[in-house]
Amino acid sequence: MESDVGKLWDREMIRDCLYRYCRGIDRCDEAMLRSACWPGGTDDHGAYNGTTDGFIDWAMQTLPLIERGIHQIHNILIELRGDEAAVESYFTALQRQPGREGGLVELTMAGRYVDRFEKRGDEWRVAARVVVFDWVDERPAPDKSEAERFAHRKSVGRPWPDDPVYALFGAGKQGEG
Secondary structure: HHHHHHHHHHHHHHHHHHHHHHHHHHHHHHHHHHHEEEEEEEOOOOEEEEEEHHHHHHHHHHHHHHOOEEEEEEEEEEEEEOOOOEEEEEEEEEEEEEOOOOOOOEEEEEEHHHHHEEEOOOOEEEEEEOOOOOOOEEEEOOOHHHHHOOOOEEEOOOOOOOOHHHHOOOOOOOOOO
Protein backbone atom coordinates (compact mmCIF):
# COMPACT_ATOMS: atom_id res chain seq x y z
CA MET A 1 0.00 0.00 0.00
CA GLU A 2 2.82 2.43 0.90
CA SER A 3 4.44 1.71 -2.49
CA ASP A 4 1.17 2.51 -4.27
CA VAL A 5 0.80 5.81 -2.40
CA GLY A 6 4.40 6.69 -3.32
CA LYS A 7 3.67 5.99 -6.99
CA LEU A 8 0.55 8.18 -6.85
CA TRP A 9 2.61 10.95 -5.25
CA ASP A 10 5.28 10.65 -7.96
CA ARG A 11 2.64 10.85 -10.68
CA GLU A 12 1.10 13.93 -9.07
CA MET A 13 4.51 15.63 -8.84
CA ILE A 14 5.08 14.95 -12.56
CA ARG A 15 1.68 16.44 -13.42
CA ASP A 16 2.44 19.47 -11.26
CA CYS A 17 5.73 19.94 -13.12
CA LEU A 18 3.91 19.90 -16.48
CA TYR A 19 1.49 22.53 -15.24
CA ARG A 20 4.36 24.72 -13.97
CA TYR A 21 5.90 24.54 -17.42
CA CYS A 22 2.64 25.77 -19.01
CA ARG A 23 2.32 28.67 -16.59
CA GLY A 24 5.97 29.56 -17.13
CA ILE A 25 5.53 29.67 -20.92
CA ASP A 26 2.20 31.52 -20.87
CA ARG A 27 3.15 34.08 -18.23
CA CYS A 28 6.75 34.52 -19.46
CA ASP A 29 7.93 33.45 -15.99
CA GLU A 30 11.56 32.38 -16.27
CA ALA A 31 11.89 30.98 -12.75
CA MET A 32 8.75 28.89 -13.22
CA LEU A 33 10.13 27.51 -16.51
CA ARG A 34 13.45 26.66 -14.89
CA SER A 35 11.63 24.88 -12.05
CA ALA A 36 10.17 22.43 -14.60
CA CYS A 37 13.44 21.36 -16.28
CA TRP A 38 16.71 19.97 -14.98
CA PRO A 39 19.72 22.12 -15.87
CA GLY A 40 21.79 20.43 -18.56
CA GLY A 41 18.83 18.55 -20.00
CA THR A 42 17.83 18.53 -23.66
CA ASP A 43 14.91 20.09 -25.52
CA ASP A 44 13.92 19.50 -29.15
CA HIS A 45 11.17 22.06 -29.63
CA GLY A 46 11.19 22.17 -33.43
CA ALA A 47 12.31 25.79 -33.80
CA TYR A 48 14.89 25.17 -31.06
CA ASN A 49 17.00 22.06 -30.47
CA GLY A 50 19.63 22.05 -27.72
CA THR A 51 19.94 22.22 -23.96
CA THR A 52 17.04 23.01 -21.64
CA ASP A 53 18.96 26.04 -20.35
CA GLY A 54 19.40 27.24 -23.93
CA PHE A 55 15.72 26.63 -24.66
CA ILE A 56 14.67 28.76 -21.70
CA ASP A 57 17.08 31.54 -22.75
CA TRP A 58 15.67 31.35 -26.30
CA ALA A 59 12.07 31.29 -25.01
CA MET A 60 12.62 34.34 -22.79
CA GLN A 61 13.69 36.28 -25.91
CA THR A 62 10.83 34.88 -28.04
CA LEU A 63 7.92 34.97 -25.56
CA PRO A 64 7.66 38.78 -25.30
CA LEU A 65 6.92 38.83 -29.07
CA ILE A 66 3.83 36.65 -28.52
CA GLU A 67 0.91 38.97 -27.78
CA ARG A 68 -1.25 36.19 -26.30
CA GLY A 69 -0.48 32.58 -25.55
CA ILE A 70 -2.07 29.73 -23.70
CA HIS A 71 -0.93 26.12 -23.33
CA GLN A 72 -3.17 23.33 -22.10
CA ILE A 73 -2.14 19.82 -21.10
CA HIS A 74 -4.37 16.79 -21.76
CA ASN A 75 -4.06 12.99 -21.70
CA ILE A 76 -1.00 12.46 -19.55
CA LEU A 77 0.44 8.94 -19.72
CA ILE A 78 3.15 8.24 -17.13
CA GLU A 79 5.28 5.11 -16.99
CA LEU A 80 7.37 5.12 -13.81
CA ARG A 81 10.79 3.48 -14.06
CA GLY A 82 12.39 3.92 -10.66
CA ASP A 83 13.83 7.45 -10.52
CA GLU A 84 12.97 8.01 -14.19
CA ALA A 85 9.64 8.21 -15.96
CA ALA A 86 8.55 8.09 -19.59
CA VAL A 87 5.80 10.69 -19.98
CA GLU A 88 3.62 11.51 -22.99
CA SER A 89 1.44 14.60 -22.57
CA TYR A 90 -0.91 15.90 -25.22
CA PHE A 91 -0.98 19.69 -25.53
CA THR A 92 -2.94 22.42 -27.24
CA ALA A 93 -1.29 25.82 -27.67
CA LEU A 94 -3.01 28.97 -28.90
CA GLN A 95 -0.81 31.93 -29.77
CA ARG A 96 -1.32 35.38 -31.27
CA GLN A 97 2.02 36.59 -32.59
CA PRO A 98 3.86 38.24 -35.48
CA GLY A 99 3.71 36.18 -38.66
CA ARG A 100 6.55 35.37 -41.05
CA GLU A 101 5.00 37.61 -43.73
CA GLY A 102 4.35 40.50 -41.30
CA GLY A 103 1.15 41.29 -39.44
CA LEU A 104 -0.27 39.24 -36.61
CA VAL A 105 -1.30 35.60 -36.94
CA GLU A 106 -3.21 33.26 -34.69
CA LEU A 107 -1.67 29.81 -34.32
CA THR A 108 -3.49 26.73 -33.11
CA MET A 109 -1.02 23.96 -32.37
CA ALA A 110 -1.63 20.53 -30.91
CA GLY A 111 0.76 17.73 -30.28
CA ARG A 112 2.60 15.86 -27.59
CA TYR A 113 5.44 16.44 -25.19
CA VAL A 114 7.47 13.23 -25.17
CA ASP A 115 9.48 13.59 -21.98
CA ARG A 116 11.99 11.69 -19.94
CA PHE A 117 11.55 12.83 -16.36
CA GLU A 118 14.13 12.31 -13.64
CA LYS A 119 13.61 12.30 -9.90
CA ARG A 120 16.50 13.87 -8.04
CA GLY A 121 16.05 13.89 -4.30
CA ASP A 122 12.29 14.32 -3.89
CA GLU A 123 11.79 16.40 -7.04
CA TRP A 124 10.65 15.39 -10.53
CA ARG A 125 11.60 17.53 -13.55
CA VAL A 126 11.95 17.11 -17.31
CA ALA A 127 15.43 15.86 -18.25
CA ALA A 128 14.81 15.43 -21.99
CA ARG A 129 11.93 16.67 -24.15
CA VAL A 130 10.90 16.10 -27.76
CA VAL A 131 7.92 18.13 -28.94
CA VAL A 132 5.84 16.23 -31.50
CA PHE A 133 3.51 18.44 -33.56
CA ASP A 134 0.33 16.71 -34.70
CA TRP A 135 -1.68 19.79 -35.74
CA VAL A 136 -0.80 23.35 -36.77
CA ASP A 137 -3.24 25.92 -38.11
CA GLU A 138 -2.13 29.49 -38.85
CA ARG A 139 -4.57 32.24 -39.75
CA PRO A 140 -4.35 36.01 -40.04
CA ALA A 141 -5.39 37.56 -36.74
CA PRO A 142 -8.54 39.71 -36.69
CA ASP A 143 -7.64 43.37 -37.05
CA LYS A 144 -9.08 44.50 -33.72
CA SER A 145 -7.47 46.00 -30.64
CA GLU A 146 -7.37 44.12 -27.34
CA ALA A 147 -10.02 46.49 -25.98
CA GLU A 148 -12.32 45.53 -28.87
CA ARG A 149 -11.55 41.82 -28.65
CA PHE A 150 -11.89 41.45 -24.90
CA ALA A 151 -14.55 44.15 -24.37
CA HIS A 152 -16.03 43.73 -20.88
CA ARG A 153 -14.06 40.52 -20.16
CA LYS A 154 -11.70 41.50 -17.38
CA SER A 155 -9.19 40.61 -16.02
CA VAL A 156 -7.04 39.86 -19.07
CA GLY A 157 -4.01 37.57 -18.74
CA ARG A 158 -0.64 39.30 -18.47
CA PRO A 159 3.03 38.30 -18.13
CA TRP A 160 4.79 37.87 -14.81
CA PRO A 161 4.49 39.62 -12.36
CA ASP A 162 1.29 41.40 -13.39
CA ASP A 163 -1.04 38.45 -13.94
CA PRO A 164 -3.66 38.01 -11.17
CA VAL A 165 -2.39 34.47 -10.42
CA TYR A 166 0.75 35.92 -8.80
CA ALA A 167 -1.29 37.89 -6.29
CA LEU A 168 -3.03 34.64 -5.34
CA PHE A 169 0.12 32.49 -5.21
CA GLY A 170 2.60 34.47 -3.16
CA ALA A 171 2.21 38.20 -3.77
CA GLY A 172 3.87 38.25 -7.17
CA LYS A 173 6.98 36.17 -6.45
CA GLN A 174 8.38 34.78 -9.70
CA GLY A 175 8.48 31.03 -10.09
CA GLU A 176 6.56 30.13 -6.96
CA GLY A 177 3.30 28.28 -7.08
